[in-house]
Amino acid sequence: MTATIARWPAALVLENGSIFRGDGFGARVESIGEVVFNTSITGYQEIVSDPSYCGQIIVFTATQIGNVGVNPEDLEARKVACAGLAIRELSPLPASWRSAEPLPVWLEASTVPGIDGIDTRALTRMLRDQGAMRGAITPNVTELEGVLARVRAAPKMDGLDLVPRVTCAKRHEWSEPSWRALDDGRAIATPPISHHVVAYDFGMKENILRQLRDIGCRVTVVPATTPAREAMALGADGYFLSNGPGDPAAVDYGVLATRALIESGKPVFGICLGHQILGLALGARTLKLPFGHHGGNHPVLDKTTGKVEITSQNHGFIVDPATLPSGVVQTHENLFDH
Structure with missing residues (x-):
């Protein structure tokens, strides 16, 4: 039926x-x-x-x-x-x-x-x-x-902090791997734990968590407002800043925490909103794109190798490369912006 x-x-x-x-x-x-x-x-x-x-x-x-x-x-x-x-x-x-x-x-x-x-x-x-x-x-x-x-x-997107609408309510562990099926229907085994990552949830896509688990990471997910001292007390090998909605400049608590995470000396990696928050924490500014990058066919130039990669993107704001401080290098560029 x-x-x-x-x-x-x-x-x-x-x-x-x-x-x-x-x-x-x-x-x-x-x-x-x-x-x-x-x-x-x-x-x-x-x-x-x-x-x-x-x-x-x-x-x-x-x-x-x-x-x-x-x-x-x-x-x-x-x-x-x-x-x-x-x-x-x-x-x-x-x-x-x-x-x-x-x-x-x-x-x-x-x-x-x-x-x-x-x-x-x-x-x-x-x-x-x-x-x-x-x-x-x-x-x-x-x-x-x-x-x-x-x-x-209705309010415009500029200046809106939408993270409280999508972040998790409390800290939790993530253990689910990506869905794959063998011919007999059994799930594919995941590798043993080799690293511990604390993931800040600004509106996390679950597939990111699955892929972190797929490569052998223990993943602890924390709410977006978690102070850096609480995240660092978890003993992680590195920190992940997730994707999310809204204007990154309005997520001041995320920028504040990220500055402290950077100073800890541990690796910090951001995607989408998390990448923009990382840029703000390093001293750059963000700006809103006219219609954003939303799709699975975006050509990106690797400025180190000269190769072009086809990527999936979804964001309406970017880190303004003209505002990068000394010591911060742009490694990739979206060719649709030319």
Whole structure:
């Protein structure tokens, strides 16, 4: 049996007054967020469940979304934090042996709205040319002037600290490896513990934790507000600063803790928001990109070797290379920024 997918008239309203009408799915609620586009062809479940999208409405440039359903093994977080999903076409039936439920059913349970049937190509071009902007997915299609007023009254991403909405509540150990299957269905064995990493959770993707475990790390996850002295008391070999949403300059407690972690002499590694916090702790500044880097096809130049790597990225802010202090070297550069 397949679940009955409820549909209704819906609209995506942008702060510039543009309106994209389509059909609603998922949760029948109005949701406001920063509208950004993602150019990945696959992996919509991992993208939608990524806590870094907290407060954002995701526009997929891929034509059809939902065709492999949703499964519990590939979630990046147990709770969906994004503000909504805007797509060209919703797949009518998931076709994957790993699917546990259809995408709309999962979104409804997560109180996240979606809209399909809109011209995502035109929408993406608008966001590319005018920059990411606030918007709302709404079922209230007869009162769009009121929706537009609410959109324009919503806070912008600049200056927003969204980490408290997605960080963990308390310290915990992570032991789950990546999901892989052998022909007989047995899980692949993980290597023995060789290092201890303390991971600051600014909105952690669980796959990062799985991969740390895959290479033999004991991983202790701590809340974003954990003082450096408490983290250092855990006796780690190094510290990891996770991805996360919002403006890194607003996460002053993370910057303060990171400065102390750097001074400890232990290795410190950051991804996404964590990388930006690391840059701020070293004395650089961050700035907001017009429409961000969101996709799985970003060419990055390794300035040491001259080689170009294709990367998966998701962030709206960067460390400004022009503000790097003496002794801090930029090793990689996103070629889309040229």
